[in-house]
Amino acid sequence: MTMVHQRRLDGPDGRWGEMMRHARALIGAGAAAAVATWWFTDSAPYPYSQRWLLDLPLPFLTLRRLDRVLRAREGERILEIGPGTGLQSLHVAPQLGPDGRLDIVDVQPEMLDHVGRRAKERGIDNIVPSCTDAHELPYADDSFDAAYLVTALGEIPDPTRTLAELRRVLKPFGRLVVGEFFDRHQIRPSTLIALAEEAGLRVARLYGPPFAYYAVLRPIGA
Structure with missing residues (x-):
């Protein structure tokens, strides 16, 4: 594999960059889902079954x-x-x-x-x-x-x-x-x-x- 091809894979426009963008999107979606879950299941006080929140x-x-x-x-x-x-x-x-x-x-x-x-x-x-x-x-x-x-x-x-x-x-x-x-x-x-x-x-x-x-x-x- 040439150095040029290696940079394409690892750079922001290569497959690695694309994978990282997808990963960040998934993390962002997961965080949003966690916040939504926390908001709609919010109770006082939090039951032990929801302790992970x-x-x-x-x-x-x-x-x-x-x-x-x-x-x-x-x-x-x-x-x-x-x-x-x-x-x-x-x-x-x-x-x-x-x-x-x-x-x-x-x-x-x-x-x-x-x-x-x-x-x-x-x-x-x-x-x-x-x-x-x-x-x-x-x-x-x-x-x-x-x-x-x-x-x-x-x-x-x-x-x-x-x-x-x-x-x-x-x-x-x-x-x-x-x-x-x-x-x-x-x-x-x-x-x-x-x-x-x-x-x-x-x-x-x-x-x-x-x-x-x-x-x-x-x-x-x-």
Whole structure:
């Protein structure tokens, strides 16, 4: 085979280029199908049978951006509401070190068990699950340095009550991160600001566009 013919096969106008274009088209179609499936099967909360949807990466709500807004530190105690399959839990918990702890709350024991199995496989032993309702958190006042919810607050029947509970269990200078993505349950930024004020919190910063944002909340007066 001559070098000229080889370049034709490997170049953008050869068969290899054509194959790559088809591959990209298929990937794009697959992503679109996944998004469509996620939208039309969206329920609150996600049933365990649809857990694979919770591992789909969402634009703007990346782990890197979560790190930027949550600022987890070694030795801290942090609370996560609605961990799902542990996409965020398994990322945050190791950052807390052996003296830190991540408490996770979910109403579905299957989800908590799933996170526990994945944590064990990775050698993570500082995640403590609690199967309970986010409307009444089983923790003492001022227990946590930080808390976060990613695509979970809008699925809770009474988000104001949950925010008030989070305000109660946060330390006076604690921080709360809320991540919301555009779906049927999304809490828009303007609505979050109003709900937060009712719960004794203020939205200190917003990161990302309105359809996929992280918000950093602080206790009013902190």
